[in-house]
Amino acid sequence: MSELLILNGRLVDPAAGIDEPRDLLVREGRVVAVETPGAFAAVEAAETIDAAGCIVAPGFVDVHVHLREPGQTWKESIATGTAAAAAGGFTTVVAMPNTVPVNDTAESLRWMLDPARGSQVNLFAMPAATLGSMGVTLSDYATLAAAGAVGFTDDGKPVLEDHVMRAALLTSGRLGLVVSQHAEDTRLTGGCSMNHGAVAFRLGLRGMTVEAETRIVERDIRLLREIEAEDGVRGRLHVQHVSTARAMDAIRAAKADGLHVTCEVAPHHFTLTDEAIGDFNTNAKMNPPLRIESDRLAMIAALLDGTVDCIATDHAPHARHEKEVEFERAPNGITGLETALGLALRVLHREHGMSLTRVVELMSANPARIVKLGGRGALSPGSYADLAIFDAGAEWNYAAAASKSNSKNSPFDGAPMLGQVRATVVGGRVVFRG
Amino acid sequence: MPGVATILMEGTFQTSPYAPGSLITVASLSVAETSSILSTTAKLAAMPAAEKATLLAGRRIALLFYESSTRTRTSFELAAKSLGATTTLVSDKSSSIEKGESLKDTGLTLRALGAECIILRHNAGGAPFVLARTTGLPVLNAGDGMHQHPSQALLDLRTILTRLGLDATRVDETSLKGVTVTITGDIRHSRVARSNAMLLPRLGAKVLLCGPPELLPEEALTLGEGVEIVRDFDTALRRSQVAMMLRIQRERLAGLELDLTEYTTNYQLNEDRLARCAPKALVMHPGPMIRGLEIQGEVADGPNSAIEDQVGHGLAVRAALLVRALGVEL
Numbered sequence: 225m226s227e228l229l230i231l232n233g234r235l236v237d238p239a240a241g242i243d244e245p246r247d248l249l250v251r252e253g254r255v256v257a258v259e260t261p262g263a264f265a266a267v268e269a270a271e272t273i274d275a276a277g278c279i280v281a282p283g284f285v286d287v288h289v290h291l292r293e294p295g296q297t298w299k300e301s302i303a304t305g306t307a308a309a310a311a312g313g314f315t316t317v318v319a320m321p322n323t324v325p326v327n328d329t330a331e332s333l334r335w336m337l338d339p340a341r342g343s344q345v346n347l348f349a350m351p352a353a354t355l356g357s358m359g360v361t362l363s364d365y366a367t368l369a370a371a372g373a374v375g376f377t378d379d380g381k382p383v384l385e386d387h388v389m390r391a392a393l394l395t396s397g398r399l400g401l402v403v404s405q406h407a408e409d410t411r412l413t414g415g416c417s418m419n420h421g422a423v424a425f426r427l428g429l430r431g432m433t434v435e436a437e438t439r440i441v442e443r444d445i446r447l448l449r450e451i452e453a454e455d456g457v458r459g460r461l462h463v464q465h466v467s468t469a470r471a472m473d474a475i476r477a478a479k480a481d482g483l484h485v486t487c488e489v490a491p492h493h494f495t496l497t498d499e500a501i502g503d504f505n506t507n508a509k510m511n512p513p514l515r516i517e518s519d520r521l522a523m524i525a526a527l528l529d530g531t532v533d534c535i536a537t538d539h540a541p542h543a544r545h546e547k548e549v550e551f552e553r554a555p556n557g558i559t560g561l562e563t564a565l566g567l568a569l570r571v572l573h574r575e576h577g578m579s580l581t582r583v584v585e586l587m588s589a590n591p592a593r594i595v596k597l598g599g600r601g602a603l604s605p606g607s608y609a610d611l612a613i614f615d616a617g618a619e620w621n622y623a624a625a626a627s628k629s630n631s632k633n634s635p636f637d638g639a640p641m642l643g644q645v646r647a648t649v650v651g652g653r654v655v656f657r658g
Numbered sequence: 659m660p661g662v663a664t665i666l667m668e669g670t671f672q673t674s675p676y677a678p679g680s681l682i683t684v685a686s687l688s689v690a691e692t693s694s695i696l697s698t699t700a701k702l703a704a705m706p707a708a709e710k711a712t713l714l715a716g717r718r719i720a721l722l723f724y725e726s727s728t729r730t731r732t733s734f735e736l737a738a739k740s741l742g743a744t745t746t747l748v749s750d751k752s753s754s755i756e757k758g759e760s761l762k763d764t765g766l767t768l769r770a771l772g773a774e775c776i777i778l779r780h781n782a783g784g785a786p787f788v789l790a791r792t793t794g795l796p797v798l799n800a801g802d803g804m805h806q807h808p809s810q811a812l813l814d815l816r817t818i819l820t821r822l823g824l825d826a827t828r829v830d831e832t833s834l835k836g837v838t839v840t841i842t843g844d845i846r847h848s849r850v851a852r853s854n855a856m857l858l859p860r861l862g863a864k865v866l867l868c869g870p871p872e873l874l875p876e877e878a879l880t881l882g883e884g885v886e887i888v889r890d891f892d893t894a895l896r897r898s899q900v901a902m903m904l905r906i907q908r909e910r911l912a913g914l915e916l917d918l919t920e921y922t923t924n925y926q927l928n929e930d931r932l933a934r935c936a937p938k939a940l941v942m943h944p945g946p947m948i949r950g951l952e953i954q955g956e957v958a959d960g961p962n963s964a965i966e967d968q969v970g971h972g973l974a975v976r977a978a979l980l981v982r983a984l985g986v987e988l
C-alpha cells in the first residue's frame with residue numbers, strides 16, 4: 225500500500241470550510257484522513273511531504289487550456305502542456321478542441337485522453353460543440369458524453385447562429401453538461417486585433433468593441449430562458465474568458481434570475497489593460513483582448529462578489545517565431561498555467577483583499593463543479609489526492625525562458641509573482657516539486 | 659488602482675532594444691531630438707552638393723516597401739543618393755516576400771547582404787518595431803499601416819516653421835506657440851494625422867482635428883496635449899494659421915458608408931471657404947491628393963499652398979534622418 229503523508233501545512237479546503245493546520249494521509253491515490261497536526265505520528269508512510277509554511281489546497285482545476293495536440297506539437301503537446309500545469313499547481317486540465325484535426329468525435333476524444341499521450345495531470349476534454357467547429361451541425365453529444373466529454377465548445381470561435389446555439393444548449397442541457405461559449409460576435413470583429421479604444425486609435429489598429437462580447441452573452445442568456453420556458457430544459461451556459469464590465473453585468477443579472485450560467489475570468493484580464501500592448505507587443509495579444517482599466521476592475525469586483533465562478537487560464541501557447549511578426553498577423557493567445565497562482569495572489573489576494581479560501585475556491589472547487597468532476601476540487605476523506613502545496617508569501621519573478629511549456633509567449637516575463645508552488649500531487653503521486 | 663497594472667506591466671513589454679538611430683514613432687521622439695534633426699536638416703540644406711555626396715559614400719541603405727509609394731520612396735531614395743549612399747529597393751511585388759518570407763527573415767537577409775539601415779514602408783502598424791528588434795539595424799519608418807509616418811511629420815514641421823518665418827534650425831516647447839493647425843479629413847485611417855497630432859502640440863502648437871465622426875472618433879482626443887475636435891470646418895479654419903488636408907483612404911474604409919457629396923460640401927478646402935475663413939492660412943497636404951474631393955485644385959495650386967514646399971523639405975529632412983541613422987556627425 226503506497227502511502228503519502230503531508231505534514232505541518234495549513235489546509236485550505238473551501239468545500240469543507242477548513243482553513244486550519246492539518247495533516248493529511250493519502251493512500252492508493254485518495255485522501256483517507258485529515259487530522260490535527262501530529263495525529264499521524266505513528267504512521268510510517270513511504271513518502272512524506274513537509275508542508276511547513278505552506279498552504280495545502282485542492283489541486284487546481286483549469287477548465288480552459290489549449291494543449292495543441294494533435295496537430296501543432298511545435299507549440300505544445302499534451303505532455304509539455306500538462307508539465308506546465310503541474311508546475312503551476314494544476315492537477316486537472318480541460319483541453320479545448322481546436323486541435324488539428326478538431327476534436328469532434330469519440331474516437332479523437334479517446335485518443336486525446338489516452339494515457340499514452342503522457343499527460344502529467346488529470347486530463348479531461350471538451351469536444352467541439354459543432355462538427356469541425358464550423359458552427360453548422362452539432363457534434364454527437366450523447367456519444368461524446370459517454371466517451372468522457374465534460375462539456376462542449378467551439379472555443380476560438382463562437383457558436384454564432386441562434387438556432388445552432390439553441391440546439392447546443394438544449395442537447396447538452398439534457399445531458400447535464402455545459403456549453404462553453406467563446407463570446408465574440410465575429411461579424412463585428414473582422415480585421416480587429418485588439419480592444420477598441422484610445423490605445424487602438426493611437427496604434428492605428430482596428431479594435432474589438434465591447435458589443436462584440438456582450439451581444440453573444442446576452443443572446444445566449446436569452447436562449448437559456450427560451451429553452452427553459454418552451455422546452456422545459458435547464459440549459460447550462462458557461463461563458464469563457466469574460467473581459468468586459470457589461471458582459472459581466474449581464475451574467476450577474478442572469479444568475480440573479482436563477483439561470484444556470486457560470487463564467488470564468490483569465491488572470492491576464494484581471495491583471496493587465498490594453499496599455500500593456502505598448503509598442504505592439506504581440507505577447508499581449510489574445511482574444512478576447514486586454515480591455516481598459518474599468519473593465520479590469522470590474523473583473524476583480526466580480527471575482528470578489530461571487531459573480532465569477534472560476535479562474536481559467538486560457539493557456540494558449542504559440543511558438544516564438546509565430547509571435548515575432550507584425551501585430552495584426554500574430555496569433556492570439558498567451559501561456560498561463562505557470563503564472564495563474566502568482567498573479568491571483570498578487571492582484572486578488574494582496575492588492576484587493578481576497579481571502580486565500582476564495583482564491584483556492586476559484587481555482588479548484590468551483591471549476592471542478594462546473595465540469596462535474598466528482599471527488600476533485602476538495603480534500604475531504606475519500607477525495608482524489610490531488611493537491612497544490614504552495615508558499616503563499618513567496619515573492620519571485622516569472623522567467624518565461626524556464627517554462628515547461630513548449631512556448632514562452634508570456635506578457636509576464638520578468639513580472640513579480642506572489643506565491644510559489646512547492647509541490648503538486650496528482651492521485652497521490654508527486655508530479656512537481658519547486 | 660492603476661498602480662497594480664503598472665507594476666505588473668513593467669517587466670512585460672517586448673523590450674528588446676533597437677538601434678538608436680531608428681525613427682519608428684514620434685511618440686518616442688523627444689523635443690531635443692526633434693531639434694537636433696531640424697538642425698542637421700538645415701546644415702545639410704546649406705551644404706554644397708559635392709560635399710554632401712561624401713557623407714554616406716560607400717554606405718548601404720535598403721528600402722523595403724510592402725506598400726506602393728511614389729512620393730516617400732523616391733524622396734528617401736533621392737535623399738540617400740544625394741549623400742552618396744548606395745540604395746537597394748526591395749518591394750513585395752518582386753521578391754521572396756511574395757513567397758511568404760517573414761519580415762524578420764527578409765530583414766536578416768538584407769543585413770547579411772550588407773545593409774546598414776532599412777527604410778520600411780509596411781501595411782501593418784508596428785512592423786518597423788519587428789524589423790528593428792530582429793535585425794538590430796537602424797530602421798526608418800516610411801509609413802506603417804495607420805500607425806505612424808514620422809518623417810512626414812518632421813517635414814511638415816520644417817515646412818510650417820519656414821513658411822511662417824520661424825526659426826527652422828531648432829525647436830523647443832514654445833516654438834509653435836500661438837500657431838493653430840487644423841488637420842481635416844480621414845483622421846481615423848491616417849498615419850500622417852497621428853504623427854502630426856502627437857508632434858506639433860509638444861512644440862507649443864494648438865492642433866484642431868476636423869471631420870465627420872465616422873472618420874474622426876472621439877478617441878483621437880488622446881493623441882496629443884490639448885488636441886481638440888472641431889466638427890465644423892469653417893469654425894476650425896477661422897482659428898487656424900495652418901490647414902492640413904487629408905485624403906479619404908477608400909482602401910481602408912472597410913464597409914464604412916460615406917456620402918462623398920455631403921463630405922465635399924462640409925469638408926472640402928476650396929477658394930471660397932479659404933477666402934471667407936482663413937485667407938492667410940498655409941495650406942498643406944501630404945499627398946496623394948484627390949483634387950476636387952478634399953481639396954479644390956485652385957487651392958492646391960494657389961498662393962497659400964505649401965504642398966510643393968513639403969516635397970522639397972521631405973528630401974532635406976530624410977537626408978538628415980539617414981545621416982542620424984548611420985551615426986554620422988556633422
Ligand SMILES: [Zn+2]
Nearest residue numbers: 379380406511
Ligand atoms: Zn476563447
